[in-house]
Amino acid sequence: MKPEAASPSPGPSRRLGAWFDLAEPGIVTLKTGKVELGQGILTALRQIAAEELDLPLDAIAVVSGDTAVSPFEGGTVGSMSVQVSGPLVREAAAELRQRLLRAAAMRSQVLAAELTTAAGRFYRDGAPLGDTFWTVAGEIDFDAAISGDAPVKPPDRYRIVGASPRHAGLQDRLGGGVYIHDIAPAGMLHGRILRPPHPQARLGAVAADKVAAMAGVLHILRQGDLIGVIAADEHTLSVAMERLARACDWQPPQPNDRSRTVLDILEQHAGQDSVIRDDPGVADAAGDRVEATYTKPLIGHGSIGPSCGIAVVDPDGISVWSHSQSVFALRDQIARVTGLAVDRVRVRHAQGAGCYGHNGADDAAMDAVLLARAAPGRPVRVQWTRRDELVSEPLGSPMRVRIVASVAGGRITGWEMETRSGTHMRRPGWNGEINLLGPAAAAGGWSFERQKDLPAHNGGTKNAVALYDMPQRVTHQFVSDLPFRLSALRSLGAFANVFAIEGVMDELADKAGIDPVAFRLAHLSDPRARAVIERAAALSGWSDPCPPGCGLGLGFARFKNTGSYCAVVALVAVEEQVELRRMWAAVDAGLAINPEGIVAQVEGGMLQAASWALKEAVPTEGTLLTAETWKDYPILSFAEIPEVEVDVISRPEEDSTGVGEVSLGPAAGAIGNAVARALGIRIRDLPMTRERVVDAVMNS
Known part of the structure; x- marks a missing residue:
C-alpha cells in the first residue's frame, strides 16, 4: 500500500490504512505519529494493537514518527501518548480485526460471528480455516474511514495489556548503533552553525579567508547573523569552527548588568496577572497563617548526548532525520523557511540520548537543512557541542x-x-x-x-x-x-x-x-x-x-x-x-x-x-x-x-x-x-x- 501523503492535519487520520499495513506476511505494521524517547510508548502501543488483534507481540511491527507515513498525532508531549494515542490504536485495531473477520467469512460463506481469531488465523468451531489475516487483507478497503463501531476487547480478557514485555529495541539501545548520532548515509558531510557569544549579539565583519582555504572545508555559509561551515569530516570541522570563531567580529548588545540574578530579572520585568481560581472567603480566612515564597531557577534539559540532525536537499525535496518530539511541527517550519510544500519535506524520527521537552533537536535539524542547501544531494550532519547545548537550547523558565x-x-x-x-x-x-x-x-x-x-x-x-x-x-x-x-x-x-x-x-x-x-x-x-x-x-x-x-x-x-x-x-x-x-x-x-x-x-x-x-x-x-x-x-x-x-x-x-x-x-x-x-x-x-x-x- 502507498504511504499516506503528508499534509497539515487538524487531528489524527480516520483512514484505516493510515494506522495499519499488512503488506509483509506474518507482520502487522502499526503506524504512529508518536515517537520513542525512552518512555516505552512504542511497546505499549504494540501491546494494545496485539491485544485487539489476538496476535503475539512480535507480530506487531511499528513505524514511528515518519511524516510521510505516520498519521498526524501532534507531538509526543504532555504525558498524553498512552492516554490519547492508546484509544486511537485500540479503536483502529478493533476495526481492522472486524474487517478481516468479515472478509474471511465472505470467503468461507459463513457468518462472521461464527469465527474467532488467534495468531493471525481464523477458526470456526475450533477448526482452522485456510485463510490468514494476510491472505484476506487485499479484500479490505484500507482507504475507508474507521467507523468506530467495532467492539473492543473487555479488560477481563486482556493477556498482553497489563503484562511487562521488554521495551522494543531495548537491547539495541543498550548496545548503541541505533541513535541519530550513529546514522551515516553515504557521502555524508559535517556542518555546524557558530552561535553568537550573546543571544542579542550581531555579526559584523568576518575574516574567513584562511578558514575557507583549509583542506576539507567545502563551504562557509553567511546569511545575516548566521554563519556556519560544511566540512568533509568532523575533525576538520572542529578546527575550522575554532578558527572561524576567532575570525568573527561580534557586535555586543546593549549593556548587560551582570550583577542581576535570574530571579532579579524575573521580578523586575512586568507581569500580566490572570486569576485561575477564586473561591469566596479566602481573603477573610481565620487561623494561624503561613506566608512563604518558593523559587525555581533557570534549568536545562541536561541531555547526555548533544543534539544532532541530518538533512539532504535534492530536486525532489528535503529529507531530515531528527530526534525531535514534534516531527510534524518541525516539518511544517522547514517547509515554511525553505518555501517548499509540506509534502516535499520528510522528517523521520531517530533515537536521541533522551530528553523530555523542547531541547536543541529541532534546531540541529534546521541547522542541517540550512547548510545542506549549499551542498545539494549530499547528506549534511550537524551535531551540537556541549557548549551549544548548555547555552543555546531552550530552557525551563524560572x-x-x-x-x-x-x-x-x-x-x-x-x-x-x-x-x-x-x-x-x-x-x-x-x-x-x-x-x-x-x-x-x-x-x-x-x-x-x-x-x-x-x-x-x-x-x-x-x-x-x-x-x-x-x-x-x-x-x-x-x-x-x-x-x-x-x-x-x-x-x-x-x-x-x-x-x-x-x-x-x-x-x-x-x-x-x-x-x-x-x-x-x-x-x-x-x-x-x-x-x-x-x-x-x-x-x-x-x-x-x-x-x-x-x-x-x-x-x-x-x-x-x-x-x-x-x-x-x-x-x-x-x-x-x-x-x-x-x-x-x-x-x-x-x-x-x-x-x-x-x-x-x-x-x-x-x-x-x-x-x-x-x-x-x-x-x-x-x-x-x-x-x-x-x-x-x-x-x-x-x-x-x-x-x-x-x-x-x-x-x-x-x-x-x-x-x-x-x-x-x-x-x-x-x-x-x-x-x-x-x-x-x-x-x-x-x-x-x-x-x-x-x-x-x-x-x-
Missing part, C-alpha cells in the same frame, strides 16, 4: 511562587497562591512563529516575537490549583519578555508549583500539630488520591522512627489534576549537604498497559527531579549564559542515585493516563520536606546545594 495560607481546627481555612513565570512553550510553530535559532539569525524575517504561554492549567499554571479540599485563590503572573530562550521542559510549571504547594502543606501541618500524611488525607475526598498517599507512606515505613540526622518527607499531586496520581516519600540525611538515601512512590495511572514501563518512567522522573532539586541551575551573569561544560552545570551522578521503589496501583476499570511527568513535582516536594525534617530549617529556594544548606544553618 519561577517564583508565593503562598499565604491559614489553618484553624486542623482545617485549611484559606489559601492564596501567586505563581510567576515566563513562557513554558516555544516549540516550532507555536504562536505562529518559527521559533528556531537558524532562521532567526538569518536575514529572512524569522526573528523571535513576543512570548505567549499555554492556556490556563497548562504552562506556568499547571498544577497551580491544588487538588486538596480547601478554598483557594490562585493567580498567575506571566512575564512575557524574559531575555532568555524559554520553552517546554518536563512537567512545565507543575514542578515548581507542586514543590511550593507540598512545602506549605507541611508547614500548615506543623502549625496544626498534625502528622503531614494525616493532614493531607484530612483534605482529600478523592479515594484514588488517598490511596497513593497511604500506599507510599506504607512503603516507606512512615510511622517508624527515622535514623538520627535523617528526615522523611512526602509530596503528592495528580498531574494536571486530570491525569495520573503520584505520591513520593524521600529519606535524606543532611550535614553540610543533602544526601538522598531512599525514595518510594505509589502511582495510579488507571489501566496499566505495561506496569514495568510505568515503574521505569516514574523512577526516571524522580531521579531527574532529585537532580533539579539538589543540583541544577543554569549559571548566568545578567542575561549572559556562562556554562561551558558539565562542571558548570552539574547533574545527579550515578554514585548519588538513591535506592528507589515504585508501586503501581492498576485500575483496569479506569482509562489509562500518562506517567512521564507525574512524579517530578511530588519528588521535589518530598525532598524539600525531608530536608526540613532532617535539618530543622526549611529551604525554599532550589536547588538545595551545599552552599544553601550552610547559609540556612548560619542564618538560622
